[in-house]
Amino acid sequence: MAHTLRQKLADLILNGELKPGDRLDEHTLAERFGVSRTPIREAIRQLGVSGLIEIRPRRSAVVRSFDRAELSEAFEAMGEIEALCASLAAVRMNEAERLRLRALITVSQDISARTDRSAALEMDFEFHGLLHDGARNWMLKTVAEETRLRITPYSAALYTMESYGADLGRPHRQHTAIAEAVLERDPERAAALMREHIAQSLIALQTFFDKTATLPAGEKEKDSVL
Missing domain, CATH: 1.10.10.10 (Winged helix-like DNA-binding domain superfamily/Winged helix DNA-binding domain)
Known part of the structure; x- marks a missing residue:
């Protein structure tokens, strides 16, 4: 239970x-x-x-919450880990996984068009999980999943923000560019695009906090319950 x-x-x-x-x-x-x-x-x-x-x-x-400095460091670490996964996936993914990646991008386009934030969040999990698997390194996959899990409350928040959710085309375009690099077996470009994708996610969060004057959790304690 x-x-x-x-x-x-x-x-x-x-x-x-x-x-x-x-x-x-x-x-x-x-x-x-x-x-x-x-x-x-x-x-x-x-x-x-x-x-x-x-x-x-x-x-x-x-x-689990982070203050601004901790959040920045967490995303920095995740950017490097995810970049390595994307780089290895570009040369190690099997054909079945490549077909799945193409299909995901097609689904992502539809999700973006109808501005379905919940579906976009699920697709984001699947997209990154597929690259973790495609890297073909069990230790790297473990570290990637643990790191992503720790900051998931923040990455999930991106898709529940009205300001970010109104432009789901942005994460879709970023995922598409990464997928294309992976499918073209270009590890350097896949890694660079992934780092940029994670960095842009952090910037979006920081911008949201600044515009709303909302401190990241960790600098204040919420008393909300279910």
Whole structure:
């Protein structure tokens, strides 16, 4: 049960319903899922190990958050890791994966046209996951997935922002350019485009925070619950 609840809680974070800094109230969560607080507590503990949740002694756990400097460093690290994945995928992907990558870009175009932010977020996960697999390096894939998991609350926030969601053509164009480089077996260009893609995501977040005068979670604590 704890494993199932762990995934349900993770999904709430990954789809943006729970945002960085949001408090995870055990009683509220137990009522929502119709269980006792014990499996909820264990699920939160497991997510704490993954780095997605911050466990605080004698206080409610919160969705992992970063201040501005930490967020910048996290995206910098992810940019390099994702760039390496894209570079290796360009030369190591098999034909089935290349076909899937082409199909994803076609789907992305449709999602962008109808401004479906939820579908765009799911497609983003699948796009990067496919490159992680295509790199053919289990250790790199593990590091890439763990790093992306830690900053997912922020990357997911991009797709829930009205200002960003109104222009889903931007991430679509970036993904398309990366995919083309991978499909053309050009590792250097794939890596460079991926670094630029991650950097642009960080800039979009920073711009949003500046325009709304909203501090990134970590500089303030939210008291919101489900």
